Amino acid sequence: MKGLKKRRRIQVVVLAFAALATAFLVIFFFVPKDALNFFRSPTEVVTTPPDADEVFRIGGLVEEGSLKRGDGVTITFNVTDTNETVPVTYTGVLPDLFAEGQGMVALGKMQDGTFVASEVLAKHDETYMPKEVTQALKEQGVYKEPES
Template sequence: MTPRRKRAAWIIGALIALALVTFFVVNAFRQNLVFFYTPTQIAAGEAPQGRAFRIGGMVVDKSLVRAADGVTIRFDVTDTDKVIPVQYRGILPDLFKEGKGVVAEGRWENGVFTASEVLAKHDENYMPPEAQDAVNQAHQKAAAKKEQQ
C-alpha cells in the first residue's frame, strides 16, 4: 500500500469512528432529556405517553390527600387553566405546600401523572419561565372568556 492510500485509510477510519461516537453521544443525550409540560399541554395531549417528563404549576389548595399507607400522596397541579392529578409515593420536600409552586418528574399513565420525584421551589418569587408563560397564557384565556360573556 502506498503512503497516500495508508493516509486515506486512516482518515476514513477516523471519520467513521468520529461518526459512531457522535451517534452514541447524541442518542444517549436524547434518551436522558426530560421535557417540561404544563397541565394545559398535558390535557391537550401534547405530553408523551410512556416516557418521563416534568410537569410544573401550582398545587391546588385542599387537594392534598395522604393514603392510609402513609407514603402515597395524591394532589392536583394547575396552571390556572387545567388541573392534572398527581400521585407520588415517597417523602415530599419540606417546602412542599398547597398553593405553592411545584415541579414533578414522572409519567402520564391512565389519566394520572405518576411522579417519581417532586421538587418544591425554594423562593416564592421564582417560577420557571415555562411555567410563568403557561400561567400568563391561562390568565389571558380566562380574561378573554370573561369578556365574551
C-alpha cells in the first residue's frame, strides 16, 4: 500500500510540473510580444532607451505649455516626471479630461527620439492618477497627495 501512495504522489508532482511547463511554453511562444506592454517613466526612457520596435506605456504629467495642436488631429506635447521630459506625438482625439499639468498614460513606441502614441489615457476625476504615474512621482520625491 505504501508503494502505491508513493507512486501516486510522484505521478501528481510530475503531472503538475508538466502542466506548468506547458503553460509557460504556450505563453512564451504563442502570446504576441506586443500583448505585453510595460510601463516606463520618462526618466527610464531617457536613461535606458527602448528598442525601436518595442511597444510600451509611458506615463507622467503633461508638461505645462507644451500642448500644441497641429494640422488635423495631430497633437504634440511633453510628458514629464519632473526629472526628465519626453516629447509625445499623438494623432487622434484626446480624452475630454486631458490637460496640461495632469496625469496621463500613453501606449506607443519611440521613433527618432519622440514617443509616437497610438492611445492616450487621462485621469478620470479630480483625484485619480494612474498608479504607475503615482509610483514614479513618489520615487522622484515630488508626489503631492490630492486634497480631500
